[in-house]
Amino acid sequence: MGQIATEDFQVIDSCLLIQLPEEIDHHGAGFICECADRYLVREDVRDVVFDFGRTRFMDSSGIGIIMGRYRKISCFGGRVYAIHVDRQIERIFRLSGLNKIVEVLES
Amino acid sequence: MRNEMEIIFDALSDNEGFARVAVAAFIAHLNPTLEEMADIKTAVSEAVTNSIIHGYENLQGYGRPGGKEEGIHKPNPGKVRLCCALEKNILSIEVIDSGKGIEDVERAMEPLYTSKPELERSGMGFAFMEAFMDDLEVESAPGQGTKVRMIKKIGVGGWIEHQC
Numbered sequence: 001m002g003q004i005a006t007e008d009f010q011v012i013d014s015c016l017l018i019q020l021p022e023e024i025d026h027h028g029a030g031f032i033c034e035c036a037d038r039y040l041v042r043e044d045v046r047d048v049v050f051d052f053g054r055t056r057f058m059d060s061s062g063i064g065i066i067m068g069r070y071r072k073i074s075c076f077g078g079r080v081y082a083i084h085v086d087r088q089i090e091r092i093f094r095l096s097g098l099n100k101i102v103e104v105l106e107s
Numbered sequence: 108m109r110n111e112m113e114i115i116f117d118a119l120s121d122n123e124g125f126a127r128v129a130v131a132a133f134i135a136h137l138n139p140t141l142e143e144m145a146d147i148k149t150a151v152s153e154a155v156t157n158s159i160i161h162g163y164e165n166l167q168g169y170g171r172p173g174g175k176e177e178g179i180h181k182p183n184p185g186k187v188r189l190c191c192a193l194e195k196n197i198l199s200i201e202v203i204d205s206g207k208g209i210e211d212v213e214r215a216m217e218p219l220y221t222s223k224p225e226l227e228r229s230g231m232g233f234a235f236m237e238a239f240m241d242d243l244e245v246e247s248a249p250g251q252g253t254k255v256r257m258i259k260k261i262g263v264g265g266w267i268e269h270q271c
Contacts, residue, residue, distance in 0.1 A: 026156040026228070027120040033227055057127075057145070059152040063229035088145045095238055096231050 004028060009035055014046040020055050020062075029061040036069055046078045050102075053084035062089075063096045070101050081105050110193040118163040118185040118204065120156075126189055127151040133191050134198055139261045146239035147198070147259060151189070153232040154202035154255045158187045161222065162206025162253055196261045200240075205252035212245050 008019035016039050021028060039045055048069050052058075070080045080102045085093070093099045112133055116122045127148040134147065159165050163185040188203040209215045215222070216237075221230035237243045240257040247253040 023124060025120075025123050025152050026160065027123050029227075057148060057152075059149045059156070060229045060231040060235050061156070063231055064227045067229055068227040088142065092149075092235075095235070096229060 004032055004035070006035065009039055011039060011043045011045060014044055015049055016040065016043070016045045016047070017049045017051060019051045019053070022054050022056050024055060024058040024062040024065070026059070026061045029065055032065055033068055036065075037072070040069070040072055046073065046076065047081065048073060048078065049081045049083060049105075051083050052086065052089055055084075055086075055089065058089055058092060060092075060096070063092070063098055066098060066102060074101075079103065108195070111191065113188065113190045115186050115188050118159045118165050118187050118206070120159055120165070122187070123152055123155050123159070126155045126187070129189070130191055130200060134193065134261060137193075137196055137261050143259070143261055147200075150236045150239045150257055150259075151200060151202070153235050154200075154257070155187055155189070157232050157255070158202060158204035158206060158253065160226065160228075162187075162204040162208075164207070166226070198259050198261055200257045200259075202255045202257075203252065208249045208251045208253055209245070209247040210249050212247050216245065 004019075004021045008021075010017045010019075016036065018032070018036060020032070024032075036048070050066060066080060073080070082093070082102050082104045085104050090104065093102060093104070114126075114129060116125065130151045131144055131148055139147070165184050185204065185206060188201070190201040190203070192199050214220055216233040218234040219230040221228055233243070233245070236255070236257055240259045242258040244256040245253065246256075
């Protein structure tokens, strides 16, 4: 099952694009957070875009990933976006109140 | 007709995916909707993750593929017991561990409360179980382990269609 790899992180302009794996649970969350934070520190990143295009499953660990990154960039005026969000993931966003801090972009 | 299954597995984060897929396979013959399937998988994932990282405090590995920091592997990670029973179209799931237990169950169930903020988890585990299942009961005491019992009726969508 698709583990996340370093190719899934990309910095375009001042935006970090993260291609999320097929399943987002606690097991893989630590690695995603760690990689993302490495980019946030090293590169000149302002905003973060989470791409859910491949994602078929997510539990509350996904909320933790997004909230944690939001805390790190929001004090510098950065924003968090989500793309390719399906119905189930949108439900999880709504349920957790995450839709207030994440802007879901229709693509 | 009643149908039961029980699996016991090591409390390792590698088994989170296994646990939810096992439950999904167990109920597959009922033709649940995609949404019901996702709800159940999420609830199982939350309960099993809680047992692993809170009940047994197994934080090693943490999903680093080929990672250099595999962490300290406990020789005895503890076991999680997952019991499912189907009675017609009512699914009950029990996730049982004999870990350290919860001191204040009510507090643990509050949305956004987490006893391990350093793990960057959301504190939404119990809130998700409650939202995605029809019923949730938590039995726990310090040193006594934790038992989470969840119930969900499957195929409610189909039943409504039938009535119309």
